[in-house]
Amino acid sequence: MRVITYRDALREAIREEMRRDQRVYILGEDIAGYGGTYSVTKGLIEEFGEKRVRDTPLAEEVIAGTAIGSALVGLRPICEIMTMNFSLLASDQIVNSAAKFHYMFGGQTRVPVVFRMPGGGGAQRGAQHSQFFESWYAHVPGLKVVMPATPYDAKGMLKSAVRDDDPVMFVEHELLYNVKGEVPDEGVEYTLPLNRGDIKRQGRDVTLVTFSRMVHICLQAAEELAKEGIEAEVLDMRSIRPVDLDLITESVRKTNRVVVAEEGWKYFGTGQGIAALIYEHAFDYLDAPIGHVTGKDVPMPYSKPLEQAALPSRADVIAAVKAIVPAGAAAR
Amino acid sequence: MAIREATLAGLSREQLLDLYYQMTLIRQFEEKAAEAYTLGKIGGFLHLYIGQEAAGVGAISALRPSDYVVSSYREHGHAIAKGMEPRAVMAELYGKATGSSKGKGGSMHMFSAEKRLFGGQAIVGAQLVIAAGMGFGIQYEERDDIVLALFGDGAVDEGAFHEGLNLASLWKLPVVYLCENNQYSMGMAVKKAWSVESLEPRAAAYGIPYVRVDGMDVLAVRQAVETATERARSGGGPTLIEAATYRFRGHSMADPAIYRTREEESQWKANRDPIRIFEARLKEAGVARDADIRASDERAAEVVEDAAAFADQSPFPEPGALYDDVLLDGAGAIAWRDKPSTPRD
Numbered sequence: 180m181r182v183i184t185y186r187d188a189l190r191e192a193i194r195e196e197m198r199r200d201q202r203v204y205i206l207g208e209d210i211a212g213y214g215g216t217y218s219v220t221k222g223l224i225e226e227f228g229e230k231r232v233r234d235t236p237l238a239e240e241v242i243a244g245t246a247i248g249s250a251l252v253g254l255r256p257i258c259e260i261m262t263m264n265f266s267l268l269a270s271d272q273i274v275n276s277a278a279k280f281h282y283m284f285g286g287q288t289r290v291p292v293v294f295r296m297p298g299g300g301g302a303q304r305g306a307q308h309s310q311f312f313e314s315w316y317a318h319v320p321g322l323k324v325v326m327p328a329t330p331y332d333a334k335g336m337l338k339s340a341v342r343d344d345d346p347v348m349f350v351e352h353e354l355l356y357n358v359k360g361e362v363p364d365e366g367v368e369y370t371l372p373l374n375r376g377d378i379k380r381q382g383r384d385v386t387l388v389t390f391s392r393m394v395h396i397c398l399q400a401a402e403e404l405a406k407e408g409i410e411a412e413v414l415d416m417r418s419i420r421p422v423d424l425d426l427i428t429e430s431v432r433k434t435n436r437v438v439v440a441e442e443g444w445k446y447f448g449t450g451q452g453i454a455a456l457i458y459e460h461a462f463d464y465l466d467a468p469i470g471h472v473t474g475k476d477v478p479m480p481y482s483k484p485l486e487q488a489a490l491p492s493r494a495d496v497i498a499a500v501k502a503i504v505p506a507g508a509a510a511r
Numbered sequence: 512m513a514i515r516e517a518t519l520a521g522l523s524r525e526q527l528l529d530l531y532y533q534m535t536l537i538r539q540f541e542e543k544a545a546e547a548y549t550l551g552k553i554g555g556f557l558h559l560y561i562g563q564e565a566a567g568v569g570a571i572s573a574l575r576p577s578d579y580v581v582s583s584y585r586e587h588g589h590a591i592a593k594g595m596e597p598r599a600v601m602a603e604l605y606g607k608a609t610g611s612s613k614g615k616g617g618s619m620h621m622f623s624a625e626k627r628l629f630g631g632q633a634i635v636g637a638q639l640v641i642a643a644g645m646g647f648g649i650q651y652e653e654r655d656d657i658v659l660a661l662f663g664d665g666a667v668d669e670g671a672f673h674e675g676l677n678l679a680s681l682w683k684l685p686v687v688y689l690c691e692n693n694q695y696s697m698g699m700a701v702k703k704a705w706s707v708e709s710l711e712p713r714a715a716a717y718g719i720p721y722v723r724v725d726g727m728d729v730l731a732v733r734q735a736v737e738t739a740t741e742r743a744r745s746g747g748g749p750t751l752i753e754a755a756t757y758r759f760r761g762h763s764m765a766d767p768a769i770y771r772t773r774e775e776e777s778q779w780k781a782n783r784d785p786i787r788i789f790e791a792r793l794k795e796a797g798v799a800r801d802a803d804i805r806a807s808d809e810r811a812a813e814v815v816e817d818a819a820a821f822a823d824q825s826p827f828p829e830p831g832a833l834y835d836d837v838l839l840d841g842a843g844a845i846a847w848r849d850k851p852s853t854p855r856d
Contacts, residue, residue: 204651230651236681241640241674248644251629252579254651275634276641284622284630285613286836320837320844344839374846421846432855456845463855 180361188330188362189219189295189351192337193257195366197227200255203341206233206245207259207295216261217297217356239268246292247276247346255291255341263298263350264310277346278321293340297351299392299442300479301490304353309479309486311391311443314452316348317420324348324419325373328394330360332417335371343373352392376423378430382412385436385504388427388453390416393440393472393491400496409504419449427453428461438470438499442491445473467503472496517798520730527798528807530572530729534564534786536811537588540597543815544587544604548764552823553604557618560588562759565785566691567661568592569732570754573740574659577627579649581642582661584619584633585758589661593628595621597818607825614828615836635696636669638662639688643675646684646749657685657743659736665696667713668704676749680717683748687739688719690751691726693758698770714751726754727785730792757783 183191197203204227205220211234214221224232235242239260246258260266266273277290300309317324323345327333333351340347363369379394380401387397394415401411414430416422431437437457439450454469475489517524541559548557560567563585571580571592582589590600595611603610604618612622612631620631629645632638642660649656666672667690679686690710694701707713714721720742724735732754739750757779761768768776793799837843 236674236677238674238678240671241643241678244637244640244671244675245644245647245678248581248641248646249648249651250644251641252645252648252652254648271634271637272640276632276637280630281839282836283612283616283620285611285615287612287622287624288629289839317844323838374840374842418846420844421842422844424845 180363182359183330183362184356185330185333185351185358185360186217186219186356188334189337190221190223191365192334192341193220194223194226196338196341197223197231202253202255203257204231204233204254205257205259206235207242208235208237208261210234210259215259217353219356220259239265240272243269243272243294244276246294247272247290250290250292251280251288257293257295257341260294260296262308263296263312264308266294266296266312273316273322273346273348274319278319281345282321289344290346291344292346293337293349294346295349295351297353297356299352299354300474300486301354303481303483303486305481306478311350313348313350313419314443314448317449322346322348322420323373324350325417326350326391326419327417328355328391328415330358330362332371332377334362335369336373336417339370339373342370347373350391355392358395374418374421374423376414376416376418376426378412378426379415380411380413382410382434384410384434385438385500386412386414386430386434387438387440387496387500388414388416389440390419391442393442396491396493397440397496400493400500403493403497404500409500411500422453422456424456424460427457431457431461432464435464435466436503437465438472438496438503440472440491440496440499442474445471445476448473470499470503472499514797514800517796519792519796519798520734524798527793528803530568531786531789531793531799531804532807532811533568533572533592534729534789535808536597536814537564537568537591538786539811539815540591540601540818541587543819544601545760545764547604547819553618554606555617556584557604557764558585558762559758559760559764560585562779562785563691563693563726563756564588565729565789566689566726566732566754566756569729570659570661570689570736573733573736575656577656578740579627579629579645579656579658580661581629581638581645581658582631583635583638583663583666584631585663586621586631586661587618590621590623590628593623594626595623595628597814598821601818601822602825605822605825606827607822608828608832609821609825613832636662636666636671639666639671639675642686642688643679643684646679646686647682649685650682655744657687657740659687659689661689661691663696664690664692664694664701665699665704666690667710676717676719676751679749680719683746685743686749687736687743688749688751689736690753691756692753693756695758695762695771697762697766700770710751710753719748720750722750722752724752724754726756727783727788729785729789
């Protein structure tokens with residue numbers, strides 16, 4: 180299979196869906212002539228023109244409102260929010276409109292919008308440009324929240340998100356755009372479900388439940404742990420809501436130990452939510468308390484060493500695993 | 512001239528009597544709703560439209576059935592004027608399964624896909640950006656429908672007003688923005704909230720034509736909206752209409768309106784009641800006699816009584832309806848729900 184970047188995989192998904200369905204269009208800040216802040220939409224203006232590749236003013240509430248309103252009358256928008264940090268300016272429309280209409284209006288309407296945006300830190304963007312708010316949105320009934328980690332997953336899930344009749348928060352990561360991976364040739368049709376996780380590495384001693392960029396850090400940690408005889412299973416959630424609880428509990432039944440690893444803040448977030456679900460649904464299968472690797476509980480600092488200290492590392496994952504896996508695990 | 516041939520503002524007698532009927536129907540519907548609220552049959556907030564009937568009825572009468580309306584939380588009147596069944600609107604207020612939103616929405620969330628009344632938006636100003644999006648969808652598909660966005664004087668202070676109007680003007684979207692300026696956003700007088708006296712400079716800021724109209728004059732509102740719809744339909748972009756009106760009741764049923772005087776209220780009610788103004792005009796023009804007015808009022812009363820009886824007799828939603836329509840696939844927060852936690856051997 181050919182190898183392409185996460186960015187190119189996203190662009191292919193958008194292009195294929197726009198070719199497939201005239202109702203699909205994209206809108207956002209600087210997505211046309213500029214090609215997208217992270218170049219995801221580069222070149223699409225040439226193929227699809229201004230009608231379907233809409234540059235908007237810097238006004239997140241009306242960007243989201245335009246996507247939602249146009250979806251109400253029959254279109255299928257892909258709405259790029261420049262970064263997840265700015266999604267707070269659109270959050271009223273996302274939470275109070277997109278997530279509510281299907282239910283609040285008795286099933287009479289649907290809101291098939293994809294809100295695409297990168298989040299996360301690691302590129303020295305400072306406190307206001309390095310955040311993940313996936314747990315804020317995943318808290319809300321009526322939204323789907325997905326965070327693919329690989330080019331293959333990104334393409335397959337974005338195509339599904341466009342075809343989905345519910346609003347989908349499609350959360351990317353600034354540092355994933357250049358990550359490469361195997362993806363079928365352009366035009367070779369495949370889609371992936373929006374409610375299924377994926378075991379990225381099999382293991383017997385501990386399950387690393389993770390998502391987005393941390394999947395790659397966990398895979399690296401697992402390689403190092405393997406050298407010491409500890410076989411970690413890396414479970415990529417891919418979807419935060421709905422969460423694939425089935426896959427998580429199955430893995431816990433096998434390994435009996437869990438570390439949840441995420442880039443965001445520790446308290447009241449995705450990881451604690453997952454840990455609570457595991458305690459609720461698979462407590463009997465746990466042989467140790469659930470470990471939790473997170474970003475530090477501070478606004479993201481700019482200075483490189485401080486930023487690196489604030490982000491969860493491979494060493495943090497390894498330490499968390501060793502804290503709950505007995506030294507003799509390998510001999511078990 | 513025979514009475515059946517009498518006209519006003521280019522409308523037929525039948526059309527004129529229908530405008531009167533719509534306004535009285537809404538007035539009586541709202542009075543019945545207030546009564547039901549005090550009896551505990553309606554819960555939550557209840558924002559009545561009494562006093563503002565001419566604005567909504569006049570505006571919506573200028574639309575085609577295929578045009579869209581998106582409104583605020585004070586929208587019962589708009590829903591009825593757009594053709595929604597009073598039965599379905601009242602049942603929604605009662606929280607019944609037969610309500611327009613199956614009892615899931617309530618007073619602030621009327622919706623009809625069929626009649627193209629797209630909410631019932633209870634976040635102040637939200638409908639201004641949603642209307643822009645609906646207008647964009649219409650423009651994208653090259654249809655000739657338009658969107659009428661109805662909102663109050665409080666909404667124009669929200670960021671959504673500015674973001675929405677700027678984009679609508681920039682992209683020449685087929686939207687008519689109608690502000691029903693009833694002088695108060697809850698208890699906040701317009702004079703205390705607006706840095707300018709009218710919406711004219713705000714419309715000018717986005718290059719949008721501005722029209723001020725007497726919101727108590729149903730024909731004047733209709734005419735202003737008609738002109739604006741023509742502009743919108745022909746690709747000319749949005750218009751901002753400010754209709755000066757007054758709500759005769761408090762902000763909601765819970766509001767004793769201590770921020771304004773009883774004298775002010777009685778002045779409006781005695782001299783500026785839009786229904787009485789229109790009745791006098793109809794009689795003066797020879798369009799209606801007392802008997803016509805009486806017959807119309809009685810017909811409205813019957814429809815309202817029927818709606819209330821229907822709501823009374825309708826069942827509440829089944830408990831199982833709780834999880835319906837959250838997401839289309841019903842997955843909710845967790846993709847798997849049915850497998851119970853099994854104990855470890």
